[in-house]
Amino acid sequence: MKFVTSLGAGTALWLFAALNVASAQDLNVLCGVDEDWCLTMETAFEAKTGLEVAMERKSTGEILDRIRGERADPVIDVWWGGTGDTHLQGAAEGLMEPYQPAHSEDALPWAQNFFQMSGGKASGVYAGALGFAYNADILEDMDVPTPSCWKDLTDPQYRGLVQMANPKSSGTAFTVLATLIQLLGEDEAFAYLSALARNIPSFTTSGAAPVKAAARGETGIGISFIHDAVTQKLAGAPLVIVAPCEGTGYEIGAVSIVSGARNLDNARRFVDFAMSPDGQATGAASGQNQIPSNARAALPPAAPDISLIRMVDYDFATFGSPEQRRRLLDRFDKEVLQGASAVETQ
Template sequence: MKSRNVTILAAFAAALMSSAAFAETTELTIYTAIEAEDLARYAETFTKSHPDIKLNFVRDSTGVVTAKLLAEKDNPQADVIWGLAATSLLVLKTEGMLEPYAPKGVELLKPKFVDKDTPPAWVGMDAWAASICFNTVEGKKLGLIEPTSWKDLTKPEYKGHIVMPNPASSGTGFLDVSSWLQLFGEKDGWAYMDALHQNIDAYTHSGSKPCKMAASGETVIGISFEFRAAKSKKEGAPLDIVIPSEGIGWDMEASAIVAGTKNLEAAKTLLDWSISKQANEMYNVGYAVLAMPNVAKPVEFLPADIESKMIDNDFEWAANHRKAILDEWTKRYDAKSEPKS
């Protein structure tokens, strides 16, 4: 009888421990614009080390996520923002929506990947940069010479053969537009986009879609970003990856804690991991430029010196002028945008 009682007590204790472990699980709601296939890898690795934290993702393009966060300002639904454009996070910071936090090891990151305040309101992960995806097969059929610069894209022979992202919905689109305004100046930047618009077939609501369209032959030229270009080329697409001679706009994937979260300690744990060497090594599968120095290895099909091609992007300027830029762009060019899904 004693043995049976011991067995029952042991089973009861095990059940209590299991119940306690379940009760201690913290759920984080995470808003993100990370590419879906990468998000799955990152989440799986994090969860192995932190099984007590369950990650629930709300994923969309940069502009959509940013708009959602701003709409929820007075009633935040997210705990953490993991992988959103730094220009978007600067807007949210101005609105007082971010909880400052210095993740463990933040001092090891490149200074430009860390918010200037102490403690920082956000921290960077990796950088993505503009590039042109040129379908060599379709280009040859049409007798089109491969462009080498942004200005080349305004040549009349490219009319109807270019697709680019809408900056209001795509972070890649916004880095294109804001970088052209910085590269060429405001007056000449809008004049450039006026000329480019004549050749645009459509504006998509995804930064990766123009390159995917070029990869499949739906268009000849897709203005996109270097990670998607390298991935499509690796998958066998007949693409040349063009890094325009004037230099390329860029933004960084960055993360932050949403002010007012009820799960602050779990949120800090995720941010700690998001800047770790392990995380940076995972980011390097697709991204050539990382927040942590001396970790990145060359990405196949991308130039080893791609970081040197990135312009001196003024993130503060881009963030402060974001609404005005998008309003003007929408007024001028939105008629060619794809319908929103």
């Protein structure tokens, strides 16, 4: 099996070998969605085209850093999945190749707008709203109230019970940061995050990890995209899914071709497939519940109805800026991460 995850224990030697043979593959892809979807997409594309794909799963921020690091001599051909504002940052830095895929005429309006915003360098594949989920059994056993709003999560009663990813590695968490700024204003958002950090024992690398931990009973509340929580709930986890009362943000997951890709024609074939009804059906086939961007693709039966969720008018142009990303992540590091560490040592 060629598919790997960046979190797998004991795979360092195997991963090293896999990356050494990556250049011999027909296509090299970094995948920013759930591991099951990465594998399903890889298998479906190989079956359709007969091409051999080397696909590796990483968090969105890690993917951007990897592509930056290989800028002078790219190994990766395609970046598939992960939050769109991070794809926009890569496009703004000249890391992505312009390409208008097949099926673009079937893209929903939000996906067409995203494509234009990227300068034709990134295509929207799916959408999903941000929120959180709590493990009802854990909160009941601890006799703490159930949260319904962002502001609730800073309550000292949830000390040690909240998980969130680090926005330096996770596109999901960067969406949390951008959402709170748009809801509260920047200074108030950082004050909120500093208070929230007191309830978070540690920040995860992956954006889906918090809600998976809540599903397993390892934490009480996981902040993540709602579709990731739905997947865990359908698997039997005692989760209650919350769209925060103040409103929330959303992601447009994207696909981009890396500038200077060695396997450019095959990369274009992959993007075409990713934007097709068959390619987008691999999400539901792997148990995922994002909303596909192709109007002809079937909506997963359990996909959240985002029309019922109070949404911010998410500013992809601002938060897709490399300068904004660097500035906000530096501020997060200094005021939230280092601030939380200082509190712990007092």
